[in-house]
Amino acid sequence: MGNFMNLKSLIAAAAVAIAGTAALADGHEKTKVGFVYVGPIGDGGWTYEHHQGLLAVEEEFGDAVETTYVENVPEGADAERVMTQMALGGADLIFTTSFGYMDPTINVAAKFPDVKFEHATGYKRADNVSTYSARFYEGRAVQGHIAGKVTKTNKVGYIASFPIPEVIRGINAAYLHAQKVNPDVEFNIIWVFTWFDPAKEADAAKALIDQGADVILQHTDSTAPLAAAAEAEGVVGFGQASDMAAFKDGPRIGSIIDNWAPYYIERTRAVMEGTWESVDTWDGMDTGMVEMGEMTDKIPADVQAEAQAMMAAIASGEYHPFTGPINKQDGSVWLAEGEVADDGTLAGLNFYIEGIEGDIPN
Amino acid sequence: MDLSAINPVLLIAALMVAATPILLAAIGELVVEKAGVLNLGVEGMMITGAIAGLAISVETGSPLIGFLCAAIGGALLSLIFAVLVLYFLSNQVATGLALTLFGLGLSSMMGQGYQGVKPPLTEKMNLLGLGDLPVVGPILFGHDWIVYLSITLVIGVWAFLKFTRAGLILRSVGENAEAAHALGYKVNLIRMGAIAFGGACAGVGGAYISMVRVPQWVDGMTAGAGWIALALVVFGAWRAGRVMVGAYLFGGITVLQLNLQAAGVAIPVEYLSMSPYLITILVLVLISAGRARALGAPAALGQTFHASR
Numbered sequence: 247m248g249n250f251m252n253l254k255s256l257i258a259a260a261a262v263a264i265a266g267t268a269a270l271a272d273g274h275e276k277t278k279v280g281f282v283y284v285g286p287i288g289d290g291g292w293t294y295e296h297h298q299g300l301l302a303v304e305e306e307f308g309d310a311v312e313t314t315y316v317e318n319v320p321e322g323a324d325a326e327r328v329m330t331q332m333a334l335g336g337a338d339l340i341f342t343t344s345f346g347y348m349d350p351t352i353n354v355a356a357k358f359p360d361v362k363f364e365h366a367t368g369y370k371r372a373d374n375v376s377t378y379s380a381r382f383y384e385g386r387a388v389q390g391h392i393a394g395k396v397t398k399t400n401k402v403g404y405i406a407s408f409p410i411p412e413v414i415r416g417i418n419a420a421y422l423h424a425q426k427v428n429p430d431v432e433f434n435i436i437w438v439f440t441w442f443d444p445a446k447e448a449d450a451a452k453a454l455i456d457q458g459a460d461v462i463l464q465h466t467d468s469t470a471p472l473a474a475a476a477e478a479e480g481v482v483g484f485g486q487a488s489d490m491a492a493f494k495d496g497p498r499i500g501s502i503i504d505n506w507a508p509y510y511i512e513r514t515r516a517v518m519e520g521t522w523e524s525v526d527t528w529d530g531m532d533t534g535m536v537e538m539g540e541m542t543d544k545i546p547a548d549v550q551a552e553a554q555a556m557m558a559a560i561a562s563g564e565y566h567p568f569t570g571p572i573n574k575q576d577g578s579v580w581l582a583e584g585e586v587a588d589d590g591t592l593a594g595l596n597f598y599i600e601g602i603e604g605d606i607p608n
Numbered sequence: 609m610d611l612s613a614i615n616p617v618l619l620i621a622a623l624m625v626a627a628t629p630i631l632l633a634a635i636g637e638l639v640v641e642k643a644g645v646l647n648l649g650v651e652g653m654m655i656t657g658a659i660a661g662l663a664i665s666v667e668t669g670s671p672l673i674g675f676l677c678a679a680i681g682g683a684l685l686s687l688i689f690a691v692l693v694l695y696f697l698s699n700q701v702a703t704g705l706a707l708t709l710f711g712l713g714l715s716s717m718m719g720q721g722y723q724g725v726k727p728p729l730t731e732k733m734n735l736l737g738l739g740d741l742p743v744v745g746p747i748l749f750g751h752d753w754i755v756y757l758s759i760t761l762v763i764g765v766w767a768f769l770k771f772t773r774a775g776l777i778l779r780s781v782g783e784n785a786e787a788a789h790a791l792g793y794k795v796n797l798i799r800m801g802a803i804a805f806g807g808a809c810a811g812v813g814g815a816y817i818s819m820v821r822v823p824q825w826v827d828g829m830t831a832g833a834g835w836i837a838l839a840l841v842v843f844g845a846w847r848a849g850r851v852m853v854g855a856y857l858f859g860g861i862t863v864l865q866l867n868l869q870a871a872g873v874a875i876p877v878e879y880l881s882m883s884p885y886l887i888t889i890l891v892l893v894l895i896s897a898g899r900a901r902a903l904g905a906p907a908a909l910g911q912t913f914h915a916s917r
Contacts (some may be wrong), residue, residue: 285827286716286826286827286828287827288716288719288720288723288826288827288828289826289827289828290723290826296671317827317828318828333663394810403784403870415864420741434869434870434872435869435870436866436869437872437877438866439878440831441876442828442831443831443832444817444822444824444826444829444831445629445817445821445822445829445830445831445833446862446866448821448822449622449821449863449866450625450866450870452622453622453863453866453867453869454869454870455619456615456867456870457613457614457615457623457867457870457871459870468829469824470822470824470826470829473726473822473823473824474822476726476822492723492725531815537817553667603867603872604872607876607878607886608876608878
């Protein structure tokens with residue numbers, strides 16, 4: 247009996263070998279861009295949108311670029327092998343598109359100083375490592391507002407992935423704005439400790455619905471929670487990371503769309519023109535990196551109008567979703583009246599705001 | 609915290625649904641391993657069954673035909689494995705891994721046109737009209753037919769291995785293939801049948817995920833269920849009943865921890881999620897420490913057999 251636990255690594259290693267040989271097959275006048283994905287490109291959410299970015303790069307530059315990608319790369323040591331293979335295969339620019347690739351990216355980048363790396367949603371940079379992320383919490387604030395308005399049971403279910411600042415920001419932003427329009431609203435939060443596991447995501451959605459939640463928010467990558475919501479009566483949800491338009495006639499009443507394409511095109515161009523520099527990008531609704539998908543009729547017209555107004559205010563910089571007064575969960579003051587959260591605090595956010603029940607797991 | 613929000617009846621019903629895919633795959637793999645073959649391709653067969661079942665049921669509108677084709681799809685895929693290991697004497701571990709890789713790729717290709725497509729509804733049954741009874745209704749009588757199929761299969765496999773002559777022969781092939789061969793039993797044919805049965809079970813298990821539990825097609829949606837099924841066989845010490853206990857325990861912990869979280873109970877989620885794997889590792893350690901026989905591992909497990917030897 248072999249050791250099961252190593253099998254996934256073996257599979258990943260084999261996948262890398264395949265990708266590697268494909269990448270070695272040509273000369274090197276083209277700019278080679280590699281993408282490392284945490285899920286499959288067909289997840290309909292997070293990885294799907296990154297892959298749309300890859301396709302946009304291909305369309306923009308045509309024969310001048312060559313793209314390569316590896317799907318389903320586990321966060322951890324496997325990711326390092328995948329990135330190393332890509333770099334050995336002649337990649338000029340590598341996008342690593344999940345938080346858990348942070349240390350692997352830094353490690354591999356140190357070994358290949360001539361290769362440029364771009365890590366999504368992390369905070370560690372180097373001379374050849376940039377970071378980029380989107381202000382998803384801006385979209386979450388709008389979602390929270392809508393959720394607070396449309397819930398009838400006053401219970402909102404939230405499927406969270408990992409307890410990292412990005413996810414906690416989303417929960418806080420959504421709760422803050424739900425509670426502003428509906429003081430009775432209650433958030434039930436489930437941590438599933440995975441980005442992509444449709445069965446587990448569906449189970450989590452069902453558990454929340456069984457306990458009375460009628461709005462489901464998710465911070466995981468697949469469309470399974472929406473499918474689970476479709477099974478139940480009177481439950482609505484939102485597309486996450488991608489529009490998830492297939493559920494428009496069902497439970498999906500809106501969505502947050504991550505639009506990476508302009509960024510990927512810009513960064514690829516920078517490599518081609520030799521102007522690439524290590525930067526930290528954190529864009530939101532202002533640049534269109536965070537988009538909101540079409541709202542459906544299940545949201546009353548006045549609520550839709552309020553949401554639109556909020557989006558416009560956020561995009562113009564007039565309104566920041568984290569504007570005081572906001573207290574921390576323990577009741578101590580986080581932001582005083584009129585005070586706006588600074589990016590440093592937001593980037594490392596590790597506490598719930600007042601009113602959210604439960605603890606953040608370690 | 610609001611424990612009263614958890615409805616134990618719904619919880620148990622949900623647990624059975626969560627456990628069914630891994631139970632089906634594990635009971636199939638149990639038979640394969642009892643015949644002395646280690647097929648690590650369970651994940652690949654499950655995901656192939658998942659897309660085959662969903663695609664066919666969408667095209668025909670019939671969940672029944674979908675599940676049937678999922679079984680056939682899983683069995684066909686497992687037969688590739690069977691021919692390679694039984695007749696070309698390839699290494700079982702490597703071939704099984706290859707089967708998983710192949711199944712993941714094949715399903716992804718087959719699934720291209722089915723992303724986000726909803727399969728026809730597999731109706732929940734109202735067994736003997738008792739589904740509306742309080743408490744026992746939803747738990748015992750209110751499931752879809754696949755749940756009952758999985759339980760029937762467990763009982764069937766247990767009875768087959770314990771009481772029938774055919775079951776005895778299958779076990780003898782798994783314990784000592786040379787001796788079984790000397791007695792005139794067709795080792796490869798028996799193993800082939802076991803592998804196909806395992807493939808069919810894994811296929812139905814996969815289809816249950818794509819057609820009932822989630823229900824839709826997403827690339828890579830089995831997300832490791834096949835490996836859990838493999839671990840369950842070890843965990844259950846190659847006994848049908850214990851495999852079922854293991855599957856329900858696993859499904860139970862999964863569903864319970866989600867419900868506890870939803871109710872706001874502060875529990876160490878990561879430890880609870882980890883526990884089934886920890887127990888499996890413990891069992892594996894016991895096995896590698898030479899206690900495998902005591903635990904009931906078939907003696908010829910993983911060994912290639914050729915009549916000339």
